[in-house]
Amino acid sequence: MPADSKREVGRRIATIRHARRMTQTDLARTAYLSLATIKAIERGARAPSDGSLESIAAALGVDPGRLITGDTITLSRIRMAMPAISASIAAYDIPMSPPRRTLSELHAAADEAVNWRLAAQYTRIAKHAPTLLDDALRSLHHTTGPDQRHAARLLVGIARAADAVAYKYGHHDLSARLIELMRWAARHAEDPLVDASTAYVRTETFFAAHAYAPGLLALEQAIDASSSPTGPEGQAVLGALHMRAAVIAGRAQDADAADTHLTEARRLGDAVPEDEYHGTAFGPDSVRIHEVSVAVSLGSDHVGRALDVASEWTPPGDLPAERQSSFWIELARAQLWAGLTDDAWESLQVARLVAPQHTRGHPWARETAATLRRLRRADAEELTAFAEWIGAV
Structure with missing residues (x-):
């Protein structure tokens, strides 16, 4: 216990x-x-x-x-699952035994994995990812035509769920391998929307390496390849790429590029409903969350932009838990820079309530908790317990 x-x-x-x-x-x-x-x-x-x-x-x-x-439940089980996930994709390009599930069964399982990712339920993903990846690879290798394209799309979604665990818990080498698997599978899917979704996730490798300028270039190339989208699904995929590009431009300290991509994301966000989803949730609410993220990425001089968003809006409860948690974690960082330590502490607690595993694995949440612990005297016992839980002490 x-x-x-x-x-x-x-x-x-x-x-x-x-x-x-x-x-x-x-x-x-x-x-x-x-x-x-x-x-x-x-x-x-x-x-x-x-x-x-x-x-x-x-x-x-x-x-x-x-x-x-x-x-006990979270970290140890996730650590134990990483070798099995790694082994399941070691020979991804080599045909193995026939699939054990039908495509419809695999589709249902893949949808469940995607829902776990959106809800930041990482121990569930870690537990089932090795088998799901293996089954999806078998299906891709033992099908042809439309069925193979379907299997490839499912494999991309499952690999992305597994990558969410690997990346957020610091297994960046495995994350990079899963992303390469997604890119390989996307070629079999023959779907521009899958290509764009995979380009969105690939940005993690640039974040992990702090290679922000190349990451921005890679996203802008993906945006150019996705030009003139038709229908809300295509607009949502392109809008998500612009959101991601705005954030990495912020990390690169390129404020002009960040504003340009945010402007495009807002325009596309106004054209689609919030629940439009193709690998990444997109809509007006998601754009607002990324406005906070961009402001924090640009640094403490831009803290007012993040606080302005939060002064008039907070994420609705029907957004994915992971995205809600990101908002509160990034807002806490902005509040700390602004000297609003009580507000920052409250935001971290909300983030933990919404998505505890995501909060615990987020480096900015850890840094903010450590700083608050050094600065604060009130609620010292509760704050210390939080800092110990998140690994900040």
Whole structure:
């Protein structure tokens, strides 16, 4: 059992259960546990085993990391999964045995993995990614024509989910290999939208290497290749590329390029609904979040831009949890630079509530927590606990 008290874990479970409008009987039935076990866990009389915790989390539709704050479930299991993910893609270009799932079964599993990524449920991705990647590769190698193109698109989505875990938990070499797998699979998909989505993700390799100018060039080449999109899906993909280009331009300290790409992203964002999705959520709300990200990327001199956005708008609850969490983490950084330490601390707590695993793996959240701990005296005990949880001490 992690460092949380049994009572704290039980309280979190009960709170989320109430939010889902589930009774204890509903939860017990869905989690395949006895009603007496659920009651004992919620009142803090019993600590859930790892297996019980996973069952309860699955029944509530959250990651186990939402229920606990310790290392046992999240970090250790993700670390253990990395070699298996690496092995599953080692021979990606060599045909292996026939697939074990039909394409429709693989499609359903791939959709589930994408939903886990959007909800920042990384332990679930890590657990299932090796098998999913293996099945998708088998399907691609043992199909032809439209079925092969379909399998290639599914492989791109699954590899991206696995990459989200590898990149966010610092396994950048594996992340780069997964991105190369995506680029290879995209050629088999023969779909310009898949190519553009893959170019969006490839930017991670430039972020990891701090190679911001080449990364901006690569994105601008992808934007040129995606010119004149037709329909909301194409506009959303192009808009997402502009959002990403604005952020990496900010990291490169190229304010003019950042503003140019943000302007294009706003224009395209106004033309599509917020729930338009093709690998990356895009719409007016997503653009606003990236405005904050660009301001923070440009540095402390631009902090006012981030605070202006936050003064009149916060992310709606139906946006992907990972994207909401990013907003609060980046806003916390801006608030810290502006001397608003109480506000920065509150923003970090919101980020953790929305997507604990994403927050814990974000270097800016870690840096902000460490700085706040040095500066603050109020709430010292709670802040220290947070800093220990995120690895800032």
